[in-house]
Amino acid sequence: MAITDDVLVIGGGLAGATAALAAADAAEDARIRLVTYKQSTLRHASGLIDVLGYAPGGVSDGENGQEQGQNQNQTPVADPFTALESLPESHPYQRVGVDAVREALAFFDEIAGDAYAGSHTEMNALVPTHGGTVKPTARYPVSTAEGLASDDRDTLLVGFETLPDFDAPLAAAHLEAAGAPFDARGVTLSFPGIVRDDAKVTRYAHLLDHNERVETLTGKTGAREALAATVEPHLDGESRVGFPAVLGDDHPAAVRETLSDALGADTFEVPMGPPSLPGLRLEDLLYDALESAGVRVTSGVPVVDYETAVADSTADEPATAAIDHVVVDRNGAEIPHEADQYVLATGGLVGKGVESNRERVTEGIFDCYVPHATDRYDWFVDDVFGEQPYARFGVVPDEDLRPLDADGNLEFSNLRAAGSVLGGYDYAAEKSGAGVSLATGYVAGTRAGEGCQ
């Protein structure tokens, strides 16, 4: 007995969620289902919505650029939309077109509401990273909004002795070396209420979310007040204070408000590596939206197989198979899922939508064609930040985002791909990961929704 939907989205990251939401938006009465297997890679992501920070083959600045390959030491693009026009034809952005990128971003802005900022302009913002560099991004969590490096207010950065991922004095010195237009200072403090040296970031967030009573020199107070009191003596006229991204998980706005009021300065978060609270907050936001949109979500189930339906062939065109149903594994039981349209959003190498062994690189579920050199020693270059072929592994889509086989024919008539399962771009070098996921998720989802009507 197959479970039947109109659109089935496979994959629960940013691209998959966006595709499901866009399908629901395009086809109001349609049944949309999203199936996910593993935790999404959003927990690894900073929560920033990058569109395009660096143009491939863009201007390198100076001798280092020549030596290290084209990917490095470029200047960031201020206006990502203009830069999009110059991308190669094979780039996913070119496949969907610049207008679709704008629409997708507007679609995201509506979903994110006041949780994200940056929609007031088309220009990129520069955001400090936890290593102390700055990176260009199009949208940023509201928790980061006061911390832009392209905002010239002086800044105090606060790190914690027990969080080795963020060294505030070092980050401040790095910002200065990066030419940031303000004075930055860093201090390293002890986080009130943290007892264990290896407490997880969620423990910090929990203390603040619940304003737990913590022991201080002056008796027990709430964790938020205690943190503010710890920071306050170190403020020296700075109008904003940055923390590693641990300022609450469930109630981040309230946490920041209490801290800002107590300090008399704006507070912000510096995005961090995994596990990333801003990434997890984005995931929560997307899943709330999926629920509101009536998308049926089934988690923890891998797609393990699929069947095609016999397609009609005409004299002019070769037959293109359609997917009849896929099979998911639910606790050992194989359940067929049938839909009219399918969206593949299983991620790239990190999300394991793209798999490899010593001989070849494949797309894991439908074995869609993934271009790659036959010799695996041609999958990489020796400079770690050079132009890495492996970073571009993924399926090749047509303009409708339907994966193509090695001969340029459609793999399946009713399968579209979105997000980092797509190849032909290096999101890490370009800083385009979230933007491509949004744009291709939006287009794939919309077309899938339209296609089933």
Place this chain on the structure above:
Amino acid sequence: MAHNTAVLVLGGGSTGCGIARDLAMRGVDVTLVERGNLTDGTTGRMHGLLHSGGRYAVSDQASATECIEENEILRDIASHCVEETGGLFVQRPEDSDEYLQKKLEGCRDCGIPATVLSGREAREVEPYLAKDVSRAIQVPDGAVDPFRLCVANALDAERHGARVETHAEVIDLLREGDDIYGVEVRHDSGPGKRTHKSPGTTEEITAEYVVNATGAWAGQIGAMADLDVAVRPSKGVMTIMNVRQVDTVINRCRPKGDADIIVPHETTAILGTTDEEVADPDDYPEEQWEVDMMIDTLSELVPIIEEARTIRSFWGVRPLYEPPGTGTQDPTDITRDFFLLDHDERDGVSGMSSIVGGKFTTYRAMAEEITDHVCEKLGVSATCATAEEPLPGSEDISVLEEGMDNFGLRSPVARRSNQRLGSRAADVLETDEPNPVVCQCEGVTRAEVQDAIGQSGSDLNAVRIRTRASMGNCQGGFCCQNMATELHPRYDEETVREALDELFQERWKGERHALWGEQLSQAMLNYALHATTMNRDNDPASGATQIDYAQFDGGA
């Protein structure tokens, strides 16, 4: 003339550090110079096997006997660097019974404890051994951490007054007539501990006697004084698995061959190796077929290796040597014995000897013999004590044998830290400061990283070899940045940045050879963390042009 030092040792591998320690313990004034970090040559690029001697029990019984003697000594003096894993020589159906019998007799002749196990018994010891393994010989092979062992020798040499200079490359041998009296070195960043970005200097170091312990590089050093030292460097690959498929050293019981050993090493298992002569020990091809052969051939012994995850591969260069005229064709057949070339006797040039050949397990005995030779030259009568005096970290092994102090750390982190540090654990880990974990894969805390920085300066690869930080599954993707921040504020931001770039690139070097499956996924994640999340590939601090910040969104 007045010399800077009595003995100058060239080369900071196991041999050089062993000689420096031995000389210093005998009260001789000694200076050691090393081109890169300690262990950077062959020592840090071995498979981590502490030989029982079983491997040489048929072909070279003198070496086998020496191995078992030194094996037993190292278990005492360097217990915190040694893991007593035991070893098996396993026989597959196609391997000869006659050879197994010879191996067994050879072990007994050399005093190597050896027991024959049936295939079933062998699989009880190592459940993942192939079903068709028919028999095995059990021997006391072990695993050894060459990094910590070598560093411990250097540390102890320094404690006894030696001067140890890393990142000090020999650029010339000083020769006057038929006498060598020292070297000129180029300090990468001034003498003393390494600090990136400090300007390099050169220094003349004169000595009564020079010991060329540069192994595979001995020929290059010799050539600086027109001496012909015909080392025959031979490369070998080692492939590191992400977990220990075996807890015992697994050797193939056959005469010789590539890809015939698996050594459990810390959290990993190391597959080895190949044997191919190369022209230049600094520049040789690292080839795909070598990696593939490790996996394909060794999965005949332990089949799960076929599908397992490898995290990197690395190559080492053996400093093989044979006396002129021997003419052995196959490098596999060149003796593993060592040779002391006294250039006075050999070439009529006094003041220097070169050491070539040899193997890691017997480094101490080699060092003793060479030190005896040098002491004779200098008229020093003190005798060797390196076989009895424990190395720093192994002075009081009750730390390892009895209950371990956990220093407030979670038990796996505490256990692993204690094992690495041995009797130094309390000195290093007892702190009133917060001591978070810096490297999760290997359980390395801030205190241990700080201790290593104190020893080695701003060089994070030197921190890595002392602590294992960044040597686990993530290959530094998650922890390189944390290690680098530990350099601050002792070192400034620019130094930290450079040290981080250097470590990250070094980790990539070996990871390139493991780029498929899980590890390719890990590589992409590492790349994304460093390029996407941190923007380290386009760090404006490292670029030449200024960003015009005013062009960008400055907030609503």
